[in-house]
Structures are given as C-alpha cells and as structure tokens.
Amino acid sequence: MEFTIQRDQLTNAINTVSKAVSSRTTIPILTGIKIVAHEDGVTLTASDSDVSIEQYIPMESGDHQWIENITPGSIVLPSRFFGEIVRKLPGEQVTISVNDRFVTTISSGRSEFNLNGMNAEDYPRLPQIEEDKVLSLPADLLKTMIRQTVFAVATTETRPILTGVMWNLSEGILSFVATDSHRLTTRKATVESTSELSFDNIIIPGKSLIELSKILPDDDQLVDLVITDNQILVKVSYVLFYSRILDGTYPDTSRIIPQNMKTEIILSTKEFLGAIERASLLARDGKNNVVRLFTRPDGVVELSSNTPEVGKVTEEVVPSSVDGEDVKISFNAKYMIDALRAVDSGEIRVEFTGAMSPFIIRPTEHDWILHLILPVRTNQ
Incomplete structure (x- = not known):
C-alpha cells in the first residue's frame, strides 16, 4: 500500500x-x-x-x-x-x-x-446494515436534540437502560427521552418522514451520542439515520457513525409527569439561571447541592442555600407572573442549571404540584421541550 x-x-x-x-x-x-x-x-x-x-x-x-x-x-x-x-x-x-x-x-x-x-x-468488520428504513433530518437539529437531552442520562450502571437516550418516531414526530430517575427531559421535533416509517424504544448510549454530536456539523445539511434492531448508523457527508443500541425496555416516563399543577411561575431564563448559579456557589460541596425556593407574599421568588460550615446566600428574582398557591421547595441546583441551559427560550414556565412532588420546566415560546425535576427532602 x-x-x-x-x-x-x-x-x-x-x-x-x-x-x-x-x-x-x-x-x-x-x-x-x-x-x-x-x-x-x-x-x-x-x-x-x-x-x-x-x-x-x-x-x-x-x-x-x-x-x-x-x-x-x-x-x-x-x-x-x-x-x-x-x-x-x-x-x-x-x-x-x-x-x-x-x-x-x-x-x-x-x-x-x-x-x-x-x-x-x-480488524473486526463493521456491521452490515440493511438500509430499508432511513430517516433524514438536518444535522443542526439532531445536534440540538442530543444537547438538550443527553445531560440527563444516568452515569452509573445500576440501571444500564437509563445510561441511554430513548428515541421514538411516530407520525412524523421524533422524540428523545432521558432520565436518571431524579430528573427527566424530553425533546420533540417534527421531521419529514414517510407515514410507514416509525420506531419505538430505540435506546442509544449517552456516551455514543456525545461522540456523535462532536462530528455533526452546525448547519442544516441532511444526515441519514438508519436503525436496526441492535445498531444505528448515522451518515453525514463522508462519515459513517455506528453505535450499538441498548437491550431492554425503557420505563414508561409519561406516568410520572404531573397533570394537575397548583402553582405556575413565569421567569426570565437568564435571570433565573444566574440566580441559581450564584445560590449554588456555597452548596456545591454539599451532598446534594441543595437550593431552596419559596414564593413571598409580595410576588418575589426567593432562592437560598445554607451550608453551615461555609455560609449562607439569599437571592431574589422578580418573576413575570405567579399564579396559584405559595411554594416552598428544595432541589438539586445542578439539575436545575442543566435544564435551564438546555431550554433555549427567553422565558420559562415552572409548574409546581406540591413540596414533595416533581415540578416541570417548560419554555414559554414553544412546547418541544419538557424538563421534570424531583425535589429534595430537607430537614429545614
């Protein structure tokens, strides 16, 4: 040669x-x-x-x-x-x-x-994949959908199925779901596909998707996805990317999404994110990185964190609106920061159903993204 x-x-x-x-x-x-x-x-x-x-x-x-x-x-x-x-x-x-x-x-x-x-x-041979089911979508859309979900996969192998992102295609709607059992994120998009093209419970390792996102271009050139029972092939210009698909059935996450909210708060994403980042500065070394949130009678949202051996911080955020009952809840600040960075919307709607019930974050500008976070039980 x-x-x-x-x-x-x-x-x-x-x-x-x-x-x-x-x-x-x-x-x-x-x-x-x-x-x-x-x-x-x-x-x-x-x-x-x-x-x-x-x-x-x-x-x-x-x-x-x-x-x-x-x-x-x-x-x-x-x-x-x-x-x-x-x-x-x-x-x-x-x-x-x-x-x-x-x-x-x-x-x-x-x-x-x-x-x-x-x-x-x-050298091992690459899988031979029958290309009878091909989904084409813009590279930047696929890259964005990965970015907005992959952070929520489990990082431990306790439940291997949760280390992947679950893909589903039905009637032209592509959806990604990721959860580590403490938080959940879903991202949907309308894609051009034939009516007979559909798949369900395709679970791709988070590590594979992180590597895939690194080689996807930032433009709207079309990439082809070919999915079989145990492999996915992504074709982008002169590159072929193969990943195995995880065995098993992904949990039905739709059942844990609350249907009856008691409080809705609309906030500036950037302002809320900055406040939580500052509030978590003293809690980062703590066990759960806990920040507390409660609504005051004057309509202001107060965030606080107290680490006895380090100190205490209090932040105030003025929301666009607050509707419903008063809220007092504690959560892992990292989960909230990850969700807010992925939301891609100037304002977010946060929906609460109780101090110990999961709460939901959605963008106000569209309904393609949903983040769910479980609260943390505290003694205070």
Missing part, C-alpha cells in the same frame, strides 16, 4: 475517527486506526465495539486533489502514535507506504517515521 495525501485532510479524518478508539480495550488491534487505500480514495476506521466511525477521503473533490499515487492496500496503525506523528509533520503532504511485514513509512518534507503496523485482516 502506498499513497500521498494532503496532511490537513488526513489530520481531520484522524481526529474524527479517533473518537471511537478505546483506551481501555483488551483487544490490542482496537487501539489502532484501520487505513484502507482504494483506487479512488482512502478510508479510515476506528472502533471500540460500542461505537465505530469510518471516514472516507476521496481522491479528489471539486477542484481539489486530496490524494495522489494510490497503490491499494490496508494497514492498522496505533492511534496514539499515528495521530501525533501526522499532526506534527512539517510538510503539507504526507506519503504513507507499507511493506509486506506491516512496517509503515510515514514521510513529509525532510521527516520520516517508521511505525510497526498490524494486519488489517484481523
């Missing part, structure tokens, strides 16, 4: 696929990046068994010649060394050649490295 490639193109491809390289694998070949040279371009692949990323670099694109002098072949190179070497090479072009003992020569300008490679035949 031999080819000469533009260093920037190779660096970008390495950065993309290396997100799937595992640092804690017991399979040595998975610490490497597989490189395959075809007659019309080069493909790089990395995998950690859960996530696999493949990027194709065409020989030419438009007026640009990315790759020259291709002799087809394949090799697996150790990711850590390969990436560092290419990033630090002096020239704009890189020549890679492999001999029959898998020794790879990487040269650029006056610099030359010899790197011991591995046989690409030993």
Whole structure:
C-alpha cells in the first residue's frame, strides 16, 4: 500500500475517527486506526465495539486533489502514535507506504517515521446494515436534540437502560427521552418522514451520542439515520457513525409527569439561571447541592442555600407572573442549571404540584421541550 495525501485532510479524518478508539480495550488491534487505500480514495476506521466511525477521503473533490499515487492496500496503525506523528509533520503532504511485514513509512518534507503496523485482516468488520428504513433530518437539529437531552442520562450502571437516550418516531414526530430517575427531559421535533416509517424504544448510549454530536456539523445539511434492531448508523457527508443500541425496555416516563399543577411561575431564563448559579456557589460541596425556593407574599421568588460550615446566600428574582398557591421547595441546583441551559427560550414556565412532588420546566415560546425535576427532602 502506498499513497500521498494532503496532511490537513488526513489530520481531520484522524481526529474524527479517533473518537471511537478505546483506551481501555483488551483487544490490542482496537487501539489502532484501520487505513484502507482504494483506487479512488482512502478510508479510515476506528472502533471500540460500542461505537465505530469510518471516514472516507476521496481522491479528489471539486477542484481539489486530496490524494495522489494510490497503490491499494490496508494497514492498522496505533492511534496514539499515528495521530501525533501526522499532526506534527512539517510538510503539507504526507506519503504513507507499507511493506509486506506491516512496517509503515510515514514521510513529509525532510521527516520520516517508521511505525510497526498490524494486519488489517484481523480488524473486526463493521456491521452490515440493511438500509430499508432511513430517516433524514438536518444535522443542526439532531445536534440540538442530543444537547438538550443527553445531560440527563444516568452515569452509573445500576440501571444500564437509563445510561441511554430513548428515541421514538411516530407520525412524523421524533422524540428523545432521558432520565436518571431524579430528573427527566424530553425533546420533540417534527421531521419529514414517510407515514410507514416509525420506531419505538430505540435506546442509544449517552456516551455514543456525545461522540456523535462532536462530528455533526452546525448547519442544516441532511444526515441519514438508519436503525436496526441492535445498531444505528448515522451518515453525514463522508462519515459513517455506528453505535450499538441498548437491550431492554425503557420505563414508561409519561406516568410520572404531573397533570394537575397548583402553582405556575413565569421567569426570565437568564435571570433565573444566574440566580441559581450564584445560590449554588456555597452548596456545591454539599451532598446534594441543595437550593431552596419559596414564593413571598409580595410576588418575589426567593432562592437560598445554607451550608453551615461555609455560609449562607439569599437571592431574589422578580418573576413575570405567579399564579396559584405559595411554594416552598428544595432541589438539586445542578439539575436545575442543566435544564435551564438546555431550554433555549427567553422565558420559562415552572409548574409546581406540591413540596414533595416533581415540578416541570417548560419554555414559554414553544412546547418541544419538557424538563421534570424531583425535589429534595430537607430537614429545614
């Protein structure tokens, strides 16, 4: 195998696929990046068994010649060394050649490295996915939906199913649901799809989605989603992103959303977020990062936090409106901050049903997002 490639193109491809390289694998070949040279371009692949990323670099694109002098072949190179070497090479072009003992020569300008490679035949094959169910949606929408839900997945493996985000598509409405059993977030969007295209209980690991969001562009170019029983494939320009789907049934979260609210407060998102961030400064080291909220007779919302060994803080927020009964409730400030940062609305509506009942945060500008947070029981 031999080819000469533009260093920037190779660096970008390495950065993309290396997100799937595992640092804690017991399979040595998975610490490497597989490189395959075809007659019309080069493909790089990395995998950690859960996530696999493949990027194709065409020989030419438009007026640009990315790759020259291709002799087809394949090799697996150790990711850590390969990436560092290419990033630090002096020239704009890189020549890679492999001999029959898998020794790879990487040269650029006056610099030359010899790197011991591995046989690409030993690299695990990517899943073969039947592309009969394809959903296309804008990249920036998918990226936003991930950002607005993935923070609420469970980070411990006590209930593995909760470490993923549940996807559902029905009648052109795509919905994401995430919960760690202390909070819940849902995000819906209208997408263009055929009436017969639907899926339910597709649970994708939160870690996979975080990596996917890093390679999604910030524009509205269409990405294709292909979903099977145990794998999802996302196709974006020259990149293929595979992730396993978690086994099991996601809990029915619709039953825990309160239907009868007793109090509704409408607040400026930015002002409320700033107040909670300040109120939580003294509580951060505490066990639950607890902030207390109560409504005063004059219509002002008061936030406070008291950590005896550190100190006390009180914040006042003037809401746009308060309707219903007085509220006195305690909650984990981090959960509230995460929700407010994800809400994407100038004002929010907070709905309470009692001191020990879950409360709901919704944007006032649209109804695509819902956050639910369980209160914290305190002695005060």
